[in-house]
Amino acid sequence: MNTLKIGENTFELAQIIIKDLKASENIGILKCIQCGMCTSLCPAARHTDYDPREIVKRVLDKDESLITDDIIWNCFYCYTCHSVCPVNNSACEVNQILRQKAIDNGKGKPKIAPFSAYGDSFLEYGLGAIPNDFFDHLLKDYGKEWLQLKVDLEDIREELGLGPILLPEKDVNDINKILEKTGFTKRLERVRRCKDEGNSR
Numbered sequence: 001m002n003t004l005k006i007g008e009n010t011f012e013l014a015q016i017i018i019k020d021l022k023a024s025e026n027i028g029i030l031k032c033i034q035c036g037m038c039t040s041l042c043p044a045a046r047h048t049d050y051d052p053r054e055i056v057k058r059v060l061d062k063d064e065s066l067i068t069d070d071i072i073w074n075c076f077y078c079y080t081c082h083s084v085c086p087v088n089n090s091a092c093e094v095n096q097i098l099r100q101k102a103i104d105n106g107k108g109k110p111k112i113a114p115f116s117a118y119g120d121s122f123l124e125y126g127l128g129a130i131p132n133d134f135f136d137h138l139l140k141d142y143g144k145e146w147l148q149l150k151v152d153l154e155d156i157r158e159e160l161g162l163g164p165i166l167l168p169e170k171d172v173n174d175i176n177k178i179l180e181k182t183g184f185t186k187r188l189e190r191v192r193r194c195k196d197e198g199n200s201r
């Protein structure tokens, strides 16, 4: 495994990111002019202390403490920064790579455990769904109208001439076979175990 050990790197952090498989070809991290366009439109920056311009600056400053900094987990990959950067940089991709390094180092494992609930919905329903654990937060943010929409969803779909939202059992079984064959199910098990590994730290 390509593990980044903090303080033991022969490459600069920016070079490690540029060479990563997840980085777009010609990612413009070395051209960042600190204009702040990414931060001005970043929804995570609006609601938290997270700042994509600052993340990029810390990478360019070779600040490897970023790997263990919880702040990198505030980005939710909307790609707004990616689409507005004037020099073809992507704080979003930078974050993805930093997170992978954190996972490889073990520090990021507790952070990914909650995502297993998304995988469970593929196994159970054959489609991606918001996990029940997040419902309380959504109710708080969107109010009772959101809950009513959930309750009325099947009726609304019928009115619009759409079919049922849930797939037939046979299709779910077929999807499960694909998920098994492609290694998704096994990988999901590993993500679930991250929760216990995180708890034992």
Ligand code: SF4
Pocket (backbone or CB within 6 Å): 031, 032, 033, 034, 035, 036, 037, 038, 039, 052, 053, 056, 084, 085, 086, 087, 088, 089, 090, 091
């Ligand atoms: S928009 Fe691009 S150039 Fe401007 S600060 Fe963000 S990453 Fe740097």
Ligand code: SF4
Pocket (backbone or CB within 6 Å): 038, 041, 042, 043, 044, 045, 052, 074, 075, 076, 077, 078, 079, 080, 081, 082, 091, 092
């Ligand atoms: S992808 Fe992340 S860093 Fe970029 S704008 Fe969205 S939340 Fe902000």
